[in-house]
Amino acid sequence: MSSILIVDDERDIRELIGDILRDEGFAVRLAGNSDDCMAEINAEPPSLMILDIWLKDSRMDGIDILKTVKRDNPDVPVVIISGHGNIEIAVAAIKQGAYDFIEKPFNIDQLMVVVSRAMETSRLRRENSELRRRDVTASEMLGSSPAFKAVKAQLEKVTKSNGRVMLAGPAGSGKEMAARFIHAHSNRAAAAFISVSSAAIEPERMEEVLFGRETTDRGVEPGLLEQAHGGVVYFDEVADMPLGTQSKILRVLVEQQFTRLGGSDKVRVDLRVISSTTRDLRSEIGAGRFRQELYDRLNVVPIAVPSLEERREDIPELTRHFIEMFHRTQGLPLRELTPDAEAMLQTMHWPGNVRQLRNVIERVLILGDGHGPIEARELPGREAAPEGEGRLVLGGALATLPLREARELFEREYLLTQINRFGGNISRTASFVGMERSALHRKLKSLGVVTTAKAGGRMARLEDDEEEE
Secondary structure, three states: OOEEEEEOOOHHHHHHHHHHHHHOOOEEEEEOOHHHHHHHHHHOOOOEEEEEOOOOOOOOOHHHHHHHHHHHOOOOOEEEEEOOOOHHHHHHHHHOOOOEEEEOOOOHHHHHHHHHHHHHHHHHHHHHHHHHHHHHHHOOOOOOOHHHHHHHHHHHHHOOOOOOEEEEOOOOOOHHHHHHHHHHOOOOOOOOEEEEEOOOOOHHHHHHHHHOEEEOOOEEEOOHHHHOOOOEEEEEOHHHOOHHHHHHHHHHHHHOEEEOEOOOOEEEOOOEEEEEEOOOHHHHHHOOOOOHHHHHHHOOEEEEOOOHHHHHHHHHHHHHHHHHHHHHHHOOOOOOEOHHHHHHHHHOOOOOHHHHHHHHHHHHHHHOOOOOOEOHHHOOOOOOOOOOOOOOOOOHHHHOOOHHHHHHHHHHHHHHHHHHHOOOOHHHHHHHHOOOHHHHHHHHHHHOEEEEEEOOEEEEEEHHHHHHO
């Protein structure tokens, strides 16, 4: 968008304005009626419109064109001009989203001031959009585990289409990051990415937030769907969307248009929809809390986002990324990880997944001892043994068992943890624990530990657990 579109039914006026603006170095396009105007906009949205409010022999007047432009191209500033101007028309135009209003006959200096300001507004809007796009693009997904590689391969495939995607996975596993990855690598990357937190919006305000509203005192207030026009709308935890809203969203998906609250005009939108959930939506459908038709529309391409437990190999890489990020954004110390701390992170329980790992690293950097390497004793939830004693504090249940049973229980849990830490790789596990691979296989068999394929990699589990599933 680099030109100014001048729309006026008086040829002398539009050519005069065009000549003035060309002399100032602007690229100019001209239109004498609403059909020519809309053809120019559809060919390439301008950086600025100068629009006559009265257009003879046209299907649409200036206000109608203004409404259409602000609906389909809301970032384009529109300056209204009219030889019949009055305060009522000016107020109506401003309410509909016009940048400014100039009355004919206009003063050239006044026109240039308004045009210069409007073009600066247009430039800033484009720059803000570009910065948002760069921020999303920079938020790349990180990892090298089989589970991560498998899900990333699926995400890369769906970037090439406009198909609707349903991301399923536990809280904190990175579903929004996956949605942003799809957006950033698609042909919609330059357009908006609008995230809708279904759980955070009050049910009674959901439709107003999504569809916007029109009132006599405040004019048009675009909703999130309108703001996402041309880009991606991401429904976070879609199961929390009220049933009444679900039916209206379904209609939007079918018709690609909707009506604002309090309005009568249809608003056309071009959207790609990505949704996420931590719940079993089929169970929600069975309980009457989610609409089958909406599920069928949203679940075109289902993708499972693995938990952090399923990709423990990625924890060191994610940790280093968070350390660097907090150093860059908050000035926190740029610290390394000791091998013990790295091993501890890979074996800890992560119910909050990647989000929890990020929070733990931020806490350690804020409360840590200094700028040296992060040590295992600094990690939350793990008490260090008394200095110099090298002791392991036994849990209550383990301490009550006879030696043979306690040793077997410890060996089983220890090897389960180590195998999962290394993504099911027996060779790496054997090397770390100091056993021959064949000896490790025999030990695992005696303990009832097996490895099975899961989420693109391998996970260790007890044989009895596998049979139960």
